[in-house]
Amino acid sequence: MSRKKMFKDIPGFDSYLKKAYCDDGKTMYQIADELGCSASAVLGQLRRCGIESRSTHDYETSEKVHEAWRKIGQAAKGRKLTDEQKSLLSQKATGRRKRDDYEFGGHEKKRDDGYIAVYCPQHPNASREGYVMKHRLVMERALGMYIPAGYVVHHINHIRDDNRLENLALMTFQAHAALHMTERQNRRKVS
Secondary structure, X not given: OOHHHHHHHOXXXXXXXXXXXXXXXXXXXXXXXXXXXXXXXXXXXXXXXXXXXXXXXXXXXXXXXXXXXXXXXXXXXXXOOOHHHHHHHHHHHHOOOOHHHOOOOOOEEEOOOOOEEEEOOOOOOOOOOOEEEHHHHHHHHHHOOOOOOOEEEEEOOOOOOOOOHHHXXXXXXXXHHHHHHHHHHHHHHHO
């Protein structure tokens, strides 16, 4: 039997939870220690009971914590930056763009696999998170229509974040797979 069902089945559990969390002001971690479960299980039960969880600002902080915050704040105050540090900071800032500067409306993020995803939740082929691959959007803009099912966009130079139109080719899924298979075979022959 799962822990959630056990909590539901304990008579008076909801009233205990309300008393411990709301009236006594215990944290979810303290309640979890008492019950021998995780804090996330306690959070789930609080939500089931309709009790809103407290924010971190609702907890009283000790003087020790306030002193640590003051030290962190004072650490960089009045610090002089070298010319090298200033140039590094400006280089990092030059790549940032404003929201309305993006080519396709939404913000862009580089994925771990090297592709660039653009936030376009209104697109019919958007992922659950609302992202579409940028190379697909570039090709669709050039075609003037959505990419039909069964077609993929191939990066000619194999650089996944190079989304210039001259580097992209529209291919059927089968032709794309055959192209990569041939390239793999040629690399094996060479090595």
